[in-house]
Amino acid sequence: MSDKHPAKWGLTPQEMATLPTVFSPDLLSGQRFLVTGGSQGMGKAMVFLLARLGAKVMICGRTEEKLARTKSEVKELLGADISYRAMSIRDTDQVDALLDATFEEFGGLDTLVNNAGGQFPQDAIDFTRKGWAAVIDLNLNGTWWMMQGAAQRWRDRGEGGHIVSNVAHVERGMPQAAHTCAARAGVIYLTRTVATEWAPLGIRVNCVAPGAIATEGLSQYPPEATRRLGNVNPMRRMGSGWDVAEGVVYLSAPSGNFITGEILTIDGGMRMWGTVWPAGVPEHFQV
Numbered sequence: 001m002s003d004k005h006p007a008k009w010g011l012t013p014q015e016m017a018t019l020p021t022v023f024s025p026d027l028l029s030g031q032r033f034l035v036t037g038g039s040q041g042m043g044k045a046m047v048f049l050l051a052r053l054g055a056k057v058m059i060c061g062r063t064e065e066k067l068a069r070t071k072s073e074v075k076e077l078l079g080a081d082i083s084y085r086a087m088s089i090r091d092t093d094q095v096d097a098l099l100d101a102t103f104e105e106f107g108g109l110d111t112l113v114n115n116a117g118g119q120f121p122q123d124a125i126d127f128t129r130k131g132w133a134a135v136i137d138l139n140l141n142g143t144w145w146m147m148q149g150a151a152q153r154w155r156d157r158g159e160g161g162h163i164v165s166n167v168a169h170v171e172r173g174m175p176q177a178a179h180t181c182a183a184r185a186g187v188i189y190l191t192r193t194v195a196t197e198w199a200p201l202g203i204r205v206n207c208v209a210p211g212a213i214a215t216e217g218l219s220q221y222p223p224e225a226t227r228r229l230g231n232v233n234p235m236r237r238m239g240s241g242w243d244v245a246e247g248v249v250y251l252s253a254p255s256g257n258f259i260t261g262e263i264l265t266i267d268g269g270m271r272m273w274g275t276v277w278p279a280g281v282p283e284h285f286q287v
């Protein structure tokens with residue numbers, strides 16, 4: 001298990017179109033979703049599942065080509081139309097434009113999924129200021145601009161909504177990813193805070209916290225690190241984007257109506273046992 005290293009990470013569109021789901025096909029009929037980073041990885045699995053359950057979906061990402069490909073795959077395999085907009089969540093003007101376009105096209109929004117994010121593996125002691133700022137800006141600031149912008153629009157329209165942010169399992173820290181650990185901890189505590197502030201507005205706010213999940217995003221990690229990823233939790237296998245997508249649906253559908261301020265951990269038990277070491281295990285920790 002531990003030395004599994006596929007040539008290509010992630011689920012195929014055909015798998016996402018046919019994987020079994022516990023949810024009924026019309027569960028999200030008429031529900032409107034915005035998924036940031038919906039063009040690959042976990043975000044794309046969410047898009048396929050949401051579309052299969054009848055939701056209207058808007059996605060965004062920086063690369064138009066990947067967004068257009070996802071749209072055409074969803075159309076071809078599911079017969080569903082999704083919308084997209086190329087943008088960066090780090091740019092506040094682009095965040096406003098995306099939210100305005102989504103509310104206008106769909107006549108409102110029911111769930112915002114903050115999934116876009118990422119980082120590079122490095123020892124914290126070597127972070128440059130630019131590298132630190134990039135990871136904080138993407139994962140903490142970008143996520144916050146999306147959260148606040150959606151909540152302001154819901155408040156102004158007198159409507160409620162739901163926010164679910166894809167963070168990471170960070171309870172025991174994240175060696176070689178301290179920047180993203182700090183940013184994700186920030187999102188978790190923003191979630192726990194505004195879940196109370198925004199409850200009177202009818203806005204629920206939650207997170208999903210994945211462990212090691214097989215997605216295209218892992219291709220930017222060194223093989224000596226990714227080879228170990230199937231061995232960093234008690235189940236001794238990686239999760240898939242589908243596992244996380246089903247968690248997002250559980251929180252967003254009526255099953256989540258009384259859930260707010262929650263962090264749903266989807267990690268095969270990694271919070272109890274296993275360490276990722278995304279840049280490779282340092283000599284001191286080798287056993």
Ligand SMILES: CCC/C=C/C(=O)SCCNC(=O)CCNC(=O)[C@H](O)C(C)(C)COP(=O)([O-])OP(=O)([O-])OC[C@H]1O[C@@H](n2cnc3c(N)ncnc32)[C@H](O)[C@@H]1OP(=O)([O-])[O-]
Nearest residue numbers: 117118119120122128130131134135138177217218276278
């Ligand atoms: C933890 C394991 C489990 C998790 C797995 C996943 O999340 S899988 C999902 C994984 N998916 C993703 O992560 C997807 C999204 N991630 C990204 O787009 C990038 O990782 C980003 C967040 C750094 C933004 O990048 P950008 O270019 O748009 O941003 P920018 O131009 O503002 O700042 C760039 C600066 O960042 C620095 N720097 C960058 N790389 C390295 C490095 N290898 N080494 C060292 N430093 C590095 C460097 O300072 C660089 O400046 P320079 O030296 O060029 O002047």
Ligand SMILES: NC(=O)C1=CN([C@@H]2O[C@H](COP(=O)(O)OP(=O)(O)OC[C@H]3O[C@@H](n4cnc5c(N)ncnc54)[C@H](OP(=O)(O)O)[C@@H]3O)[C@@H](O)[C@H]2O)C=CC1
Nearest residue numbers: 037039041042061062063088089116117118168213215217
């Ligand atoms: N895979 C894993 O094991 C784990 C992943 N995570 C986190 O979960 C989330 C999803 O992970 P995963 O599916 O693996 O990631 P991927 O790298 O496969 O996908 C990331 C998505 O986010 C988009 N994106 C990146 N930067 C921006 C930006 N500035 N603005 C808008 N969109 C952006 C990407 O598109 P584009 O590049 O075109 O912008 C892409 O669609 C990320 O936050 C990740 O860090 C957390 C724990 C574990």
